[in-house]
Amino acid sequence: MVSKHPDTGIPNVGVYRHEVKGKDKLGCMVNPANHGAYIARRSAELGKTMEVAIFIGHHPAVVLGAMTRGDINLNELEIMGGLLGEPLEVVRGETVDLPVPAHAEVVIEGVIDPRNMVTDGPFAEYLGYYGEGNKPCYLIDVTAITMRRDAIYHDLDPAHREHVLSCVLGLESGAYDAVKRVVPTVQAVHIFPSASSFVFAGVCIRKRVPGEGVLAGMMAIGDPAIKGALVVDEDIDIFNEQEALWAAGTRVVADQDIHTMPRILGAHLDPTTYDETRLKRGPMLTKVVIDATKPVGLPFSTRITPPKDLWESMKLADYVK
Template sequence: MVGEIAGAEARLASGKGSNLKHQIPYEDLRDWITEAERLGELRHINGASWQEEIGMAAELVSHDDGAPSVLFGKVPGALKGSRVLVNIFGGRRKNMTLGFPTDLGKVALSNAFADIYHGNEKLIAPRTVEDGPIFENVMRGNDINLEIFPTPHWHENDGGRYIGTGCYHITRDPETGSINLGSYRLMLKDKNTVAHNVLPGRHADLHLKKYTARAERMPVAIVVGGDPLTFIMGGRDIPEGVSEYDVAGGLRGKPIDVVSAKVTGLPIPANAEIVIEGYVDANRMEPEGPFGDWTGTYTEKGRVNPVIDVEAVYYRNDPILLGFAPQRLPDEYSRFRAIVRSPFLKKDLEAAGVPGVTATWCHEVGGSRMLLAVAIEQRYVGHARQAGHVASMCRTGVDANRWVIVTDSDVDVTNLDELIYAALTRADPAEDFDLIRGGKAQKSDPRLPPWEREVGNLVNSRMIIDACIPYHWRDDFPEINQPSADSLKRAREKFGHLLD
């Protein structure tokens, strides 16, 4: 059932690595745009409104991997020259974004990323410089006006405009001094106030608790337009105490240039497009949302979150706001998460001692969390159950998982049709489904009862599906009706033109 993957694709899909060249071809967001145009994957639209039209177009292109990135300019009512970029992670440009050859398929790209990404093993600290393009324009005090930027109203039923979707927060641990980057959405409240949503247990949340215990506000700088690689690192699960700046520098092979923000002294990228700087007061909570979240549903009404008092705004001439708003699944966000998370599920299983794992995929239709797939070479009775339970509760799987499907290695687990077919024909609901109760949920889980969400009881249940051919009678299982590899090869050579 597994489709043929040739050359480098096959080597990387098997997780055996390759000699592929890795190089990030851009320094900042403007360089990225140049590269996307070179690939023929960027479209320009002028005159679209922030009130509705940018969000409409972003939703339309987000679901199709073949759709282009779009740069919106001349937005009515916005700062002259300001722009909005959306749908960066699709087509061949997603390979370019991660620094790999553009002919790799998604499995090869995912494994190539895992080959070069080591979390805390290859670190290059940022380099502090005196000045940079981010200081071309500075707003302080009464001059601050966040409403000049073309911040879209992304979804029809959002509770307001979200200036931060393709963004990351920069915070400092008040005890250790370590710098953290984390991606959290940012709602525009008024000219000098924004509200953010940081999940419990995330590094910015831990930092805020430490500042609050000291009766201090937390300094923060938020990059709402910057280079895609650093933004991607801001969304990775990187160990506490390790700065995402250092990891991004390691991936680039050189340090990222940063400047000291003028109010808090936090390090901000010298070539960022727009940076918001201020302080978070944990005791000042205001309504935030609803917002169309990663589950494809809106967050609940009445949610309150800390607000950020903005004390400075920095932006380049003709600044670009990076949009990365989630949509109904699958979407751009889930494509990105599937590629950067899937190989680490396999690594987690192997680290836990589960043998014979041949492939894993964190499916796009589940936002890379709700549906996990594992392929194994069965070695003993209970092997599939072991793999499924570990997958649901390991570091990659623990947050918001719903289903885990474990199947045999002849199934391409990245192909949703093949995966569901295997579950339908190899698993018996009464015999092969296990339930786990008390798993770790998220506030955004649409199935979480409102009264449980209200009191913070964020738990869910999970289903483990053993979709492997039954081990104890595997030799008697009906043969799968599919052509042999040789027959399939000859058919494609002779009749492949019928599929063009």
């Protein structure tokens, strides 16, 4: 869904769910931590409505570009062009003053009055649980629908890999940039697919100073969608979940290396979220940094590693008939 910030006019794109609410009404459920919600709240403050255009069916790079995390002033339409390797062609909406990616299969235009919230659901949520069906959402008054002849509807399976993996590129690159700003020796950031592809980031650093591990992890969990970070040294392949868990299992001193931070605005669909009273569900959750890096300047057990020459000289065929 494309919208634009009422102060700067910079377009914003995100993928949101839109429950059909009537013949010309759609829900629009935006996590309060996402930029779409900041735009809606600012529009409400100014007493303005918010124009939107939902485009369905486009190049996968365009969908991935919509998932970019970063500064609110970053124009996702330009990121899409970067991923495509050529500028993204856009057209003006028919009834809204917004740039809409050309060649989409279907475009639904409309207007949100952000002072008017309703609820949506229940839906199968991306974390793998059934939702409760009362999430606050905005209401779109549809003003136009355009489509290509024989339009193809791009659907996906909610809460399965195709849903959650769409977000990974944006989350990984955003978290990598955030960590790199303070720990330039970061080697890689990887969102672990097994933890619902969203919530847990592996961060690999070349640690040379005490405390760098926790600092790197804190930067990674700065993204509202990332609930936890596991920080490892450079000898660990963070893209290999078995290695990452081995590091967590063998290098973490539980009472000093697990740092929890409660009451942080996060992914409000997570089943562990809470409100100000902690008695009801709300937009906050408790985040965690697990520092699985080895201590700096202190002895630590040496990892078993076969000598490289010997390892490479061994041929499986010599042992298996």
